[in-house]
Amino acid sequence: MRTQVGIVGAGPGGLLLAHLLQREGIESIVLETASRAAVEGRVRASVLEYGTARLLVQAGVGARMEREALVQHGIVLRFGGVPHRINFAELVDGRGVVVWGQHEVVKDLIAARLDAGGDIRFDVSDVALADIESKRPSIRFRHGGENHVVECDVIAGCDGFHGISRGAIPGGALQVFERLYPFAWLGIMADAPPPADELVYAHHPSGFALASMRSQRISRLYIQVSPGEDLAYWSDARIWDELDQRLVGPDGGFTLAEGPVLQRGITLLRSFVVEPMRYGRLFLVGDSAHVVPPTGAKGMNLAIADAAVLARGLVALFKTGDTALVDHYSEVCLRRVWAAEHFSWWMTRLLHRGPFDTPFDQRRQLAELDRLVSSPAAAAALAEAYVGRPLEHA
Known part of the structure; x- marks a missing residue:
């Protein structure tokens, strides 16, 4: 052959x-x-970067994506119990990302x-x-x-x-470059509408949470757990309670609709590059x-x-x-x-x-998050990186 x-x-x-x-x-x-x-x-x-979605269309394999995918022009950062939107459309010339x-x-x-x-x-x-x-x-x-x-x-x-x-x-x-992180993500896919129209990244004293989606009726939700977490100890009720605490909180702001869990799993976090x-x-x-x-x-x-x-x-x-x-x-x-x-x-x-974070570390994170939502320059840097550089400049 x-x-x-x-x-x-x-x-x-x-x-x-x-x-x-x-x-x-x-x-x-x-x-x-x-x-x-x-x-x-x-x-x-x-999540497809702006340039990735354009490439698929130009290559003739993006027609269904253009009909069915969700185009988003921002993300929400939730910290201190309050949601803050980063508006990509205003910060990076109208570009956004595609959920597909x-x-x-x-x-x-x-x-x-x-x-x-x-x-x-x-x-x-x-x-x-x-x-x-x-x-x-x-x-x-x-x-x-x-x-x-x-x-x-x-x-x-x-x-x-x-x-x-x-x-x-x-x-x-x-040459190998690697970093393993001291936490993991417990993720579920649920037959329930997502709590927001855009991705929500939540910083919470109990740990990180993310609300994403696969469509307007299917949610993809994550919570931070330890790397050695046993999925068997996480009932549906416990997962939804933790998501409600981290994403919604006592002050509300989002509606977390519960539904049947279609898929679940734990993902370890790693950074890895070979050269x-x-x-x-x-x-x-x-x-x-x-x-x-x-x-x-x-x-x-x-x-x-x-x-x-x-x-x-x-x-x-x-x-x-x-x-x-x-x-x-x-x-x-x-x-x-x-x-x-x-x-x-x-x-x-x-x-x-992190497992060894101190109150200083948590206050530092909150200060950085506050800068992101109060400084147009900081928000623009996040938006530019999230939306992605053009593929022609790969």
Whole structure:
């Protein structure tokens, strides 16, 4: 089997890369260990930066998003029992963000890929990379009860933090930067309307809380818990009580409608980057190279930005032989990655209560939050980072 680009992983980064290359007549194969149903059912990130949403539309996979997604021009910071709105439209030239789940992006990309006759293999196993330093790297895998080898010009590792791609790079070739946070998020998806029209980030003495949404009738809600928390000890009633305390409080301000819990889970928070994002003919994309805490809503956006940068480089490589863009792939992507890492770390530090925080730390957080809502310059900096820099400046 032979292709130009072998893509490991059918997440938003891998699928978008395949789609962008296919539009330019460049062949690729996408290999995914999970089933199509599992891939399309992964409910993860939901906030698209302004530039990310524009890219999906320009790439021809944003029509359903334009019809059904929620466009938002601000967020709410709740602290001291009072909500404060950060108005993006006034601060960053009318730009906003789009609430559209990762699984919805993936559904549209898979449909576009299959409609165009592209090759996606779901339910593959025993995936392994070989000869990634050579001009003819290959991917070995098992599918349909048979062993296969696909020879490539380039491999894109888009298989996430726990995938095999990063591990195929020899030890010592990558520099690792990592921070683990001393708290986690307990998240639920509920069949209940969200408490506000925009995302609500709450700073509370008991810990952080976030009110998000998947639609106008489905809420996505989070509370800060300890990393070792046992989900079995959190009944629906206890979760709703804690959400009510942190998001609503005695002074009200929001209506927290309760409803059936459709999904629940605990997410550990981590910051992680490897440098460089390339080794030989293997290019790392998205979570295989970097992870951000979800507080800043950057994870899916970074994967899509990586894919856009790599697609431009590969188009130049295959069509003209120009290697300049692929040679600078890591450098270009890491500028955006580290900006997002900083923003996500800052938002996390600002809003969470650490296990060793003192009253001084809590007062410092409140002072910083007060500055954000009272200083147009501070609010504009937050809005600019949240909405995201243009992808053409990746």
